[in-house]
Amino acid sequence: MESNDTIQKIPIHIMGKKYQVPMGLTIMKALEYSGYHLTRGCGCRGGVCGACVTIYCNKDDYRWQIGLACQTVVNENILLVQLPYVPAHKANYDIRRIEPSEENVVSLYPELLRCMGCNTCTRSCPMGLEVMNYISATITGDWQKVKKLSMDCIMCGMCAARCPAELAPFNIAMLVRRIVACKAHQTPQYLAQRLDDIRKGMYSAELAKLKGMGKMELLECFREFQATKGEAV
DSSP states (O other), X not given: OOOTXXXXXXXXXXXXXXXXXXXXXXXXXXHHHTTOOOSSSOSOSSSSSOOOEEEEEOTTOOSEEEEETTTOBOOTTOEEEEOSOOOOOOOOOOGGGOOSOHHHHHXXXXXXGGOOOOOHHHHHOTTOOOHHHHHHHHHHTOHHHHHHHHTTOOOOXXXXXXXXXXXXXXXXXXXXXXXXXXXXXOOOTTHHHHHHHXXXXXXXXXXXHHHTOOHHHHHHHHHHHHHHTTOOO
């Protein structure tokens, strides 16, 4: 193990104060190395909870960037500040009383109509989601497209923090997904037939085999299944 004297360190600036930290650390690890005790702005530490939004500028770059502290690696002389909470607009509603229409969504989020199609939200998304496209689909009432494009949203709020029209795309998409689940869910045509086949025992042997597998065997089986569909796991 390297001693503190042999570890190469770089200067970084956290909320205006300069620190020396080892190269290669994520922003979150650099914060903790510098003595910060994180009780907010941290969570899963794996890039899926969206709790560690951080604003930063790199050396000799006037543009400010935004990223997740648990995923973004520090650079020399980076200047950063955390945003443990993005105060974005969140409408109050009773999902049971909302009918699936574009007008009802716009009534709750009228700022939707201010969208300029600048794509800043998409460029800001740490998950690489097509945020602008699902906002456009929300305006036109294409609920299934919104659900598909926004399903992997981690609700970090970066899209809202960067939106010049002051939209909260992540909250808007959550509303649409709830509407779809509650009022506009489309049952696959083959589902009734597949359930009937299961009741008749057509898949009894396969199901018994799966029940007897361990975790690793099931995972390998799933990977093989995904490979046949041309999808990576």
